[in-house]
Amino acid sequence: MRFLALFKKELREAVPWLILATLLLLAISWFMIHMKAYDQSRWHYNAISNGKVIDTYMIFRTDIMLESAVLMFFTSIGLGLSVGIRHFWVPDFTRTWQFLIHRSATRSLILSAKLTAAATVLLCLSIAWLLLAGYAHISERVIVPPESGIVGLGIFYAYLGFIVYLGTALCALTTARWYTTRMFGLFFVFIMFMIILSPTNFTFVFFLTVFFLAVLIIQIYETFLQKEF
Amino acid sequence: MHRQELLYKIGHCSRVFMTTLLLLLVLVFIQAFALEIFRTFYIYKKSSYQVQQSEKEPLDRRERISRSERLFLLDGTVHLMYRDRQLPENESALIYDTNDNLIWQGDPDELPESYLKWPPVRYINTYSLRTYRAIYPDSRRSIVVPLLNGREIESLWRYEISGGYFVGFDKDGNRIGYCGSSGFVQEKSQTKPLEQPENFIAWMPIKGGGPVILWASKNSLYQINFRKQTIELLSQLPDKKISRIQLNGWMTLAPGSELYVDNEKYRPLIVCTIEENSVFVILRDPAETIRIDLPEESKVRLSHVTATKEKIYMRAFDSSMFPPKEITKNQKALMKWYQEVRKKPIENYEQLYEVDSAGNLTLLNQFEWTSDPRQTTSPENDSMEKFRKTLTKASPPFYDLFNRYIFRLFVRSLYDTNRDIFELFRIFIQYAPSYNPFSYILSLLMAGFVFFHAWPRRKSMAGLIGWIVFAALFNIVGLLVYLALNYTPTVQCHNCNKRRGLNTAQCPHCGAELPVAAPELNIITGT
DSSP, rough: OOOHHHHHHHHHHHHHHHHHHHHHHHHHHHHHHHHHHHHHHHHOOOGOOOOOOEOHHHHHHETTHHHHHHHHHHHHHHHHHHHHHHHHTTTTTHHHHHTTTTOOHHHHHHHHHHHHHHHHHHHHHHHHHHHHHHHHHHOOTTOOOHHHHHHHHHHHHHHHHHHHHHHHHHHHHHOOOOIIITTTEEEEEHHHHHHSSSSHHHHHHHHHHHHHHOOOOHHHHHHHHHOOO | HHHHHHHHHHHHHHHHHHHHHHHHHHHHHHHHHHHHHHHIIIIIIHHHHHHHHHSSSSOOOOHHHHEEEEEBBBTOOOEEOOOHHHSGGGGEEEEETTOOOOOEOOOOOGGTTTTOOOOOSSSSOOOOGOOOSOOOOOEEEEEEEEEEETEEEEEEEETTTTEEEEEEEESSEEEEEEEEEEEEEGGGGOOOOOOOOOOEEEEEOOTTTOOOEEEOOSSSSEEEETTTTTEEEEOOOOOOOEEEEESSSSOOOOOOOOOOOOTTTBOEEEEEETTTTTTEEEEETEEEEEEEEEEEOOOOEEEEEESSSEEEEEEEEEEETSSHHHHOOHHHHHOOOHHHTSSSOOOEEEEEEEEEOOOOOEEEEEEEEEEEEOOOOHHHHHHHHHHHHHHHHOOOTTHIIIIIIIIIIGGHHHHHOOHHHHHHHHHHHHHTTTTTTHHHHHHHHHHHHHHHHGGGGGGGHHHHHHHHHHHHHHHHHHEEEHHHHHHHOEEEETOOOEEEEESSOTTTOOOOOOOOOTTTTTTOOOO
8 A cells, every 4th residue: 555655656746747748749749640641642753664773762661650759769768867857866855755754664665666657657658659559550641551660669669768767766866976976877878778779689679778777777776775865 | 695785786786887887988988089089180181191192193004904994805805994083084984905005985884885794893772671770760661662553652562571571552551462472462371471681672674564673582582573463483592691682684674774784685684692602693585594603712703794695704803812712711820811912912813704504614814913012001000000009008908808708709790690789899899908018017006006995995805806806807997996886984993093994884904893982972062
């Protein structure tokens, strides 16, 4: 029950950011999908004529949800960052301690509630992404529906948003000065992005992100249990 | 081990890993930045004047011959076509015979028809799907083949990477069929996957009935006609990898269009390179398949194949810069061989063979020429190398160990499969100290500093030794990581009067506990 109460409290604090991110994603992506659908039906085929080689780039087409995926990438990063700051940094833990005055809870419970709430928020964002993909599938304006790969990619981006959240949490929890190792949590996530955004196979990327996630989560857990508030 | 203690230890290891990785990258960034600054403000400035001077100097004959393109007549006679691309007034092609007599001059696009026409050297219309990016969305592109009726879309066929087949959609977005290696079918269950393409080219035949795609996967070559809904397996080599595809007249194109070849004169053919010295030639009119192999020990490299209505020809190239086969297996011997051969003038040979239907070769002509030795060093390169060596003195000796025991064994294999990850690891190799004594002495100094700093703060001997080894391996980065994660103030021990850290309750020298205030002590008045 205490966990549920804490979880709800953390979720309540994150919901405004989730609503903002979801609305942004849905509204702009809807517009982008319609633009792409229009582009699909009026392709630049005048360059294709009998007796000529077809330029390879004419038949390499981007997916209908490609631009939306880029938006999803930045939205999930933004959401992870803002929820991370809200949960751990500003206004520190003052609201958490107020909430716990008559509810005794262990440190593990507090941390678990925060992490679960953040995971739920990003899960909700990925549900919004799935709804968007569903719309692109059933829309009559779209000739070639989105690939299953790009739909999965959007969900993966939501997971990356969670890693950004962890990086932010680690920065907030560490007691080092800002000009020493304080921001290393976010720099570490940045390095992860640099590696995974290079062309490589998905399995490698997935295991790499799991490794980075484990490194961050262990440090967060250890720091949170040791930290003097 | 207690759960809390285990968590603390794993957490500490994670923190060490993260901090080390980041500081190593910071060091690499500083080194790369310094190197680029040096290159920009010192090297380029110095060399620009020299370049301007040399462009005006006339080329000597030897240099001109080595830069010329070899043209072959049907009887094997060789001529040399030279174009001076540096000077705009000399854009026209000059054709010389082997005695250096100018025999033709004019537009390079209007060469005499008597010369043999070969497949283009750089095949521009192929696209490797290996650049397909899994994460970064910008390059996530699908192959979508349009079937048009005038300018109206009739249907679109998209290649599904996950399933390995094409899915057809009509203009209303309804699925109209599937295309896999088993042909065009209505049901998904009936289709068999096409392998992912390594290369492909698409064209519209001159008589219509297209688009047609030549689909080259790792081992197979298919021709797919989306209008006629046919798929033809042109070649399948289960145990061999097709590394390169060249076409000459295979596509029936309009005269004057790019890649057009006159099929009245040349037989349509596809050349599949399967090994360095082995090609598979698929010919049409009449249909024929020929495999051409050069002897195993030969270091001659096959370059092109073409076929007139009467004969099949092959060009091959050899150079004294190509190492003998037996040397290529030994890396050290190969490097030594290169060092030797680079100092000498380069002997080059271009050969024209006639190929019979069994793949046997008859040498028609060979042209030999000598070019200047390749410059391996220049004053600019030497300065850069000196500066790089100075910079790498601050690099950790760990890079040398990484290079010897990890990079060569594991990372090098990524060169073909995961080039970017390979390049990422190669950064560390580029800045390795390469067993520079200064770097090792610096590392020992860092280890010594860590020892003197950690001695009064030690919690355990294992931890102390661990940090000393760490600092010795990672040089300046090791010291910074140690200080970032272990700095605690020291006080004088009330029992043994030695300096001791405040990170443990017991003094590391005498084991005395930290003094605690007496329960009755008033800390304000001290009474």
